[in-house]
Amino acid sequence: MRNFNETTITDAVLERIDNTPDPRLKQVCSSLVRHLHDFVRDVRLTDAEWAFAIDFLTRTGQKCDGNRQEFILLSDTLGISMLVDAINHGGGGSTETTVLGPFYVQGPPEYPLGADIRGGMKGEPLYASGRVTDSVGKPLANAIVDVWHSDDDGYYDVQRIEDVGGLSGRARFRTDAEGRYSFWSIKPAAYPIPYDGPVGEMLVAQKRHPWRPAHVHFMIEAPGYEKLATHVFVNGDQYLDSDAVFGVKDSLIANFIHHDGGKAPDGKAMTEPYYTVEYDFKLMPDAR
Amino acid sequence: MRNFNETTITDAVLERIDNTPDPRLKQVCSSLVRHLHDFVRDVRLTDAEWAFAIDFLTRTGQKCDGNRQEFILLSDTLGISMLVDAINHGGGGSTETTVLGPFYVQGPPEYPLGADIRGGMKGEPLYASGRVTDSVGKPLANAIVDVWHSDDDGYYDVQRIEDVGGLSGRARFRTDAEGRYSFWSIKPAAYPIPYDGPVGEMLVAQKRHPWRPAHVHFMIEAPGYEKLATHVFVNGDQYLDSDAVFGVKDSLIANFIHHDGGKAPDGKAMTEPYYTVEYDFKLMPDAR
Numbered sequence: 001m002r003n004f005n006e007t008t009i010t011d012a013v014l015e016r017i018d019n020t021p022d023p024r025l026k027q028v029c030s031s032l033v034r035h036l037h038d039f040v041r042d043v044r045l046t047d048a049e050w051a052f053a054i055d056f057l058t059r060t061g062q063k064c065d066g067n068r069q070e071f072i073l074l075s076d077t078l079g080i081s082m083l084v085d086a087i088n089h090g091g092g093g094s095t096e097t098t099v100l101g102p103f104y105v106q107g108p109p110e111y112p113l114g115a116d117i118r119g120g121m122k123g124e125p126l127y128a129s130g131r132v133t134d135s136v137g138k139p140l141a142n143a144i145v146d147v148w149h150s151d152d153d154g155y156y157d158v159q160r161i162e163d164v165g166g167l168s169g170r171a172r173f174r175t176d177a178e179g180r181y182s183f184w185s186i187k188p189a190a191y192p193i194p195y196d197g198p199v200g201e202m203l204v205a206q207k208r209h210p211w212r213p214a215h216v217h218f219m220i221e222a223p224g225y226e227k228l229a230t231h232v233f234v235n236g237d238q239y240l241d242s243d244a245v246f247g248v249k250d251s252l253i254a255n256f257i258h259h260d261g262g263k264a265p266d267g268k269a270m271t272e273p274y275y276t277v278e279y280d281f282k283l284m285p286d287a288r
Numbered sequence: 289m290r291n292f293n294e295t296t297i298t299d300a301v302l303e304r305i306d307n308t309p310d311p312r313l314k315q316v317c318s319s320l321v322r323h324l325h326d327f328v329r330d331v332r333l334t335d336a337e338w339a340f341a342i343d344f345l346t347r348t349g350q351k352c353d354g355n356r357q358e359f360i361l362l363s364d365t366l367g368i369s370m371l372v373d374a375i376n377h378g379g380g381g382s383t384e385t386t387v388l389g390p391f392y393v394q395g396p397p398e399y400p401l402g403a404d405i406r407g408g409m410k411g412e413p414l415y416a417s418g419r420v421t422d423s424v425g426k427p428l429a430n431a432i433v434d435v436w437h438s439d440d441d442g443y444y445d446v447q448r449i450e451d452v453g454g455l456s457g458r459a460r461f462r463t464d465a466e467g468r469y470s471f472w473s474i475k476p477a478a479y480p481i482p483y484d485g486p487v488g489e490m491l492v493a494q495k496r497h498p499w500r501p502a503h504v505h506f507m508i509e510a511p512g513y514e515k516l517a518t519h520v521f522v523n524g525d526q527y528l529d530s531d532a533v534f535g536v537k538d539s540l541i542a543n544f545i546h547h548d549g550g551k552a553p554d555g556k557a558m559t560e561p562y563y564t565v566e567y568d569f570k571l572m573p574d575a576r
Contacts (some may be wrong), residue, residue, distance in 0.1 A: 001529055001530065001534070002529060002531075002536040002537060002538060003536075003537050004367075004370055004374065004529065004534055005374050005378075006371055006374040006375050009367045009370050009371045009374060009534060012367065012369065012534055013366060013534065016494070016496055017494050017496075017497040018495065019494065019496070020494045020495060020496065021495060022297045022493065023494055024485065025494075026494075027331060028331050028333070029490075029494060031327055031331045032327055032331075032366075033366055034326075035323045035324070035326055035327040035330070035365065036366065036368060037367065038323055039320055039323040040317050040371050040372060040375070041320055041371070041375065042323070042370060043315060043316050043319045043320075044375055045316070045372050045375065046372075047372065047373075047376050049316065049424070050363070050368075050369070053290060054357070054359045054360055054363065055347065056333050057348070057349060057359045057531070058349050058352045058357070058359050060345070060349055061345060061346050061347070061348055061349010061350050061352070062349050062350060062360075064349070069342070069343045069346070071345045071346050071349075072342055075338070075342065078301060078321055078324065079292075079298065079300065079301035079318075080324060080325070080328060080336070080338075081324065082292055082297050083294055083297045083298070083325055083329070084328060084333050084334075084335060084338045084469060085335075086292065086294040086297060087294050087328065087329065087332055087333065089337050090332060092292075111297070120435050156568065161569055163529050166346065202317075204310065205310065205313055206304070206307065206308045206313075206317060207304050207307040207308060207309060208304055208305075208307070208312075208367035221351045225447055229475060233467075233554070240289060240290065241289055242289065243290075244514070246292055246300055246301065248290040248291075249290060249291050250291055254517045
């Protein structure tokens with residue numbers, strides 16, 4: 001096979017991929033080649049644009065480290081993450097899902113229910129609680145509830161780990177016999193996704209803002225149920241309609257209620273103002 | 289904008305991109321989003337496949353350094369590079385083009401015509417010569433001719449820079465008044481593209497070999513003419529019909545002629561066997 005032109009090159013690549021032993025891999029690779037080639041032909045990509053793309057992708061990979069995942073940011077800001085989410089989740093009366101985002105840390109520290117997980121983060125206290133049930137309301141005991149959120153400047157612990165002195169605003173809980181979870185932390189703030197890398201350049205070039213509305217991440221697992229990755233968004237946030245990563249769903253917005261002080265839901269006597277939020281999660285039976 | 293499903297998410301991203309001030313950038317980004325979303329929907333990409341893709345792209349970026357460009361390899365092996373080449377070059381009676389590849393080094397060392405550029409490379413001597421003209425045969429004097437090629441194990445200097453003791457098999461020349469170039473080096477060998485990275489994993493998974501037929505890279509520039517990036521392939525090579533990067537064109541295959549010794553074309557008395565190759569290049573007037 002030689003002498004390819006802009007039409008025959010696509011079939012040549014597909015023919016080469018045709019020997020792929022794994023049928024699913026063959027399907028995915030073949031479709032990717034068809035769509036990428038169509039893109040290049042549609043826009044008549046120039047040599048200089050190709051060279052820019054190579055450099056952009058290279059820098060995106062090289063911006064990644066243990067605390068930064070620039071390719072997830074790229075996927076998020078191009079709506080790919082929410083598209084994959086929409087294809088794979090939803091329906092059946094369970095809690096809606098949204099993007100995982102780039103700030104999840106494997107194996108977060110486990111705390112007892114009701115613990116304060118703010119660590120080194122400063123901000124207004126928040127008491128969060130609710131229940132984990134199946135889709136018809138049966139409580140799921142001993143479900144693993146991973147939680148992570150930003151501080152009130154909009155930074156995650158891993159973005160300023162030396163300032164906060166270790167993992168903060170991040171924990172794992174196990175629900176009690178009634179499926180309940182609860183914890184103290186601080187109220188998170190809206191924040192710009194990290195924009196000091198290639199994705200930030202892209203947003204500037206596209207005249208887009210990098211902001212996400214304030215939210216708390218939850219990832220919940222229970223045997224026999226589909227793992228749920230979602231957020232609970234702060235009602236009233238100014239970015240709910242323009243989330244940089246397209247992640248907002250009405251059903252995920254909750255009221256974070258302000259209190260001047262007094263007795264908190266867990267009986268704690270609060271001398272300073274604080275917030276409460278209550279949100280119940282419903283898990284889908286595992287389809288596998 | 290909220291509550292996107294797998295159909296509405298695409299329009300939401302396109303609407304966000306709609307403010308892009310540069311019209312060409314807007315066109316390219318919008319087309320890319322449409323085609324990538326179509327790909328994800330077509331194959332119903334799973335969460336696990338998405339996570340694999342994020343990791344694959346990250347590792348591809350992190351495999352790149354000053355001497356390795358894994359994203360160019362990925363583009364080459366998916367036929368993207370040859371597609372971009374086909375769209376932007378060709379026709380008009382000039383020499384055909386092919387992939388740049390990942391081994392070009394900016395600003396190669398300049399040598400006088402006829403110099404031996406093998407440096408630390410071992411192999412059978414090769415005398416290469418020819419002319420650079422416009423498309424109707426008018427000689428182009430003082431054209432810049434960049435040359436680079438592998439050694440007879442198939443490695444470029446930058447892949448084993450300590451073994452060869454510096455840049456080798458790599459040079460820049462300027463054509464004489466008759467448009468002629470000439471140099472001594474060694475006959476390059478067929479070689480596998482570097483397969484110890486993500487692209488190598490892909491080739492294994494697709495059951496493809498990583499080999500390229502032996503060739504010498506040329507990049508030629510002259511004021512008023514389109515820059516030419518091409519190869520001269522060694523006739524008879526076993527990989528001419530299965531180049532891992534789809535780069536072979538019949539018009540770029542030349543006879544590398546074996547000589548037992550004796551007087552070389554430049555008058556040099558050769559006591560050992562050597563090869564000669566002659567190839568003339570025709571440049572296109574610059575369209576810009």
